[in-house]
Amino acid sequence: MNAAHRPGTALRSPASERNRQPILEVLQRVLPARGAALEIASGTGQHVAFFAAALPGWHWQSSDVTDAAFGSIAAWCAQLAVANVAPPVLLDASAPRWPVTGPELAPASLDAIYCANLLHIAPWAVCGGLMRGAARHLAPRGVLITYGPYLEQGVPTAQGNLDFDADLRRRDPAWGVRAREDVEAEAEAAGLRLVERVAMPANNLMLVFARGLVNRPGEPGAVQIGGKALRVGAGSRPLHERLFKLEAIAPRRISRIKGYERFPVVAAEKSVL
Template sequence: MKQFYPCKYLEKNIDIGKIMNNSKQYAPATQRNREPILEVLLRVLPPSGNILEIASGTGEHSLFFAPAFSPRQWIPSDPNPTARNSIEAWRKESLIENIQSPLNINAGSSRWEIEEQELNITTIININMIHISPWSACLGLMEGASRILPLGGILYLYGPYKQGGKHTAPSNESFDQSLHSQNPEWGVRNLEEVIQVAEERGLIFQEKVEMPANNLSVIFQKQ
């Protein structure tokens, strides 16, 4: 049976993975974008401190990224219980020591579960979420990152964006139309608006990096 989790996985022309008997899910886009994303992360992340991933989905990104940052802890999270089951199934099978069990975090919530724990979080990572959720989720992500990150901490975003109010490719425009047809609150966001709401919360735009399939890596630093 195929399942679809809009909080993370809808990416251009991709059919979302399947539920297996052991709870693991598969998102084909992960296989295509994980190496380019890791290349950026290795360059821009702080040299120490733990890493919180918001909207981790299947858990496949966590599985691929975490060993590169060991012994720092990689902390996945997702508000969807089936996604958390998938993350945990991948984690247990992998035996990777620096991935923690997933937390139940909804980016739009006024307080996140991780704030009850004494963890040194210096990076927050969010991949393919803000275009597939209401704008309030983006605002909540920025609020949470502002609360949690220390000075110098990094917020990393990945996904498609409009720039100057215009799509950067016909495929992004078609994707945006598909999103709106499913939910009028979804849609490819204007990069300038995302930067504005981030900087209003002390998260200063550092750079954007062109990525595969007309996506961007967007990096902010807490100042």
């Protein structure tokens, strides 16, 4: 075992202790029973070890931009006796290659990418890199899930978040609490779409992004298959999930989706729901 990956002192973040259970409850609802996940900015390792223990069908890859806390990640995994977390790798979310050393992650190989409390303590370029990397490495039905504080248009900002934002900008002008709409715009530029916003304790949000053919639950959509138009009405599930239920179009190609022309043409999949 590499020295950096040997268990060291299990560093403790009080915030991670507080938020791990509420975050887990969202993951348990959003994610399927099994899959491959990458955690970006694993930090102390408390989250990845806790989630791996609670989601045994998932294989997790931990990562961080430096190896300073790799020993802590290993210590938490050892403490919780989880075997479904790979040793941490060096990963800079803004880099065009993930990870920055060792074997590169394969395209479309991840079912989920999870990233907590990163965007506000990193330069803005990291947000665009995160979205492009997620679009590159997520499987067709994979999701990117972010957690942290956000500013939102039309939503009163808690004083605590305003104070936190001011403190971050004093510490580093490149940092700051990000506007959700700006993050969403970076996601859309990379071919991802926000499909769910979850209000969390302590004025935080979890944002769920999906790639490809997506619209928000409740939105109607229209597809053109061959020369024939087919309307898909509003429903409780996103359009891309409802399309998978239409087994009759499985062999065809979707040539146009009303309102989503920016997304690439993809083959409709046979129902697996």
